[in-house]
Amino acid sequence: MDLLKETKDWCEKYDIIPARSKGQNFLIDESVYHKIVTTADLRPDDIVLEVGPGFGFLTEQLAKRVKQVIAVELDDKLAEILKERLTAEKIENVEIVNEDILEVRSEKLEVRSNEYKIVANLPYNISSRFLRQFLGSDQLRPKMMVLMLQKEVAARVAAKPGEMSLLAVSVQFFCQPEIISLVPKTAFWPAPEVDSAIMKLEVRSKESEAKSVKLEGGNEKDFFRLVKIGFSARRKKLLNNLAAGYRIGKPEALAAVLAAGLSENVRPQDLSVADWIKLFKISEFKF
Numbered sequence: 001m002d003l004l005k006e007t008k009d010w011c012e013k014y015d016i017i018p019a020r021s022k023g024q025n026f027l028i029d030e031s032v033y034h035k036i037v038t039t040a041d042l043r044p045d046d047i048v049l050e051v052g053p054g055f056g057f058l059t060e061q062l063a064k065r066v067k068q069v070i071a072v073e074l075d076d077k078l079a080e081i082l083k084e085r086l087t088a089e090k091i092e093n094v095e096i097v098n099e100d101i102l103e104v105r106s107e108k109l110e111v112r113s114n115e116y117k118i119v120a121n122l123p124y125n126i127s128s129r130f131l132r133q134f135l136g137s138d139q140l141r142p143k144m145m146v147l148m149l150q151k152e153v154a155a156r157v158a159a160k161p162g163e164m165s166l167l168a169v170s171v172q173f174f175c176q177p178e179i180i181s182l183v184p185k186t187a188f189w190p191a192p193e194v195d196s197a198i199m200k201l202e203v204r205s206k207e208s209e210a211k212s213v214k215l216e217g218g219n220e221k222d223f224f225r226l227v228k229i230g231f232s233a234r235r236k237k238l239l240n241n242l243a244a245g246y247r248i249g250k251p252e253a254l255a256a257v258l259a260a261g262l263s264e265n266v267r268p269q270d271l272s273v274a275d276w277i278k279l280f281k282i283s284e285f286k287f
Contacts, residue, residue, distance in 0.1 A: 004189055008189070019075075023124055023125060023126070025190060026055065026189050036198060037058070039198060042117075047111060048117050049069075050070065050118075051072050053082055056086060059094060060085075063086075063091045063094050068093050072109075074100050082094075101126075102129055113139055114142070114143045116143065120147050124192075132170060135203070136220070141174065144203060146199070147198070148183065148198055150195075151196055157199065157201075164271060164272070169271075173273050175203050183195065183197060229246065230245075230268045237267060239253040256283050261275075
């Protein structure tokens with residue numbers, strides 16, 4: 001199948017000019033679609049939420065392998081094309097939701113937390129918001145995500161201590177991220193300005209060790225308040241950020257940092273998720 005030709009033909013037929021504002025860089029490399037499907041480890045009883053299905057090349061492959069696909073497409077024309085193509089192929093297990101994935105009501109998606117998978121070629125301008133929204137919600141959290149992300153964003157998500165960020169902590173608190181493969185800009189039409197990466201995010205179950213530790217220490221809202229304060233000035237010492245953010249003296253902040261087994265000179269990017277959890281449990285009693 002010549003995906004580039006087919007993509008251009010559909011665009012010409014429906015007078016579609018790919019919009020950068022909507023992240024419309026269409027994937028035209030069949031081998032990349034295969035890699036995405038393989039990474040998702042699909043089962044016949046799976047329910048998959050696909051974000052940004054475009055012309056439905058991936059949607060078709062997903063639908064042949066799973067129980068149901070919920071395809072969320074913002075663009076009205078693309079949603080109509082997707083419906084037309086699926087009808088022509090007699091594919092009946094796809095529900096098309098023509099809405100903004102960041103605005104759609106959770107009940108309309110009809111998915112149950114930890115019981116479905118997300119497969120998405122995300123518009124790069126919504127990646128961080130999307131991750132926060134779907135990982136931070138008890139109602140929407142999937143059991144796995146397979147995402148096409150900007151290469152630099154994928155690297156930030158999978159960062160190790162020394163290069164951590166608020167985004168990395170926020171994602172790794174819930175997931176085990178893995179960069180599966182890099183995807184060159186030439187795999188898309190029109191070609192974006194940056195390369196991409198296929199990322200797999202295995203979401204930890206509620207019974208996992210990280211979840212149990214977190215619940216012993218308090219709630220997620222307070223935990224992430226601590227992390228946000230910790231990263232308020234990334235290049236400053238952690239204890240200075242804690243003192244300023246919690247409006248406490250530096251000796252109190254230092255005591256908490258040391259009690260968590262951290263160095264006096266540690267900076268926020270140096271902490272692992274486990275370190276933040278230790279600090280949270282200590283800070284509950286000291287701040």
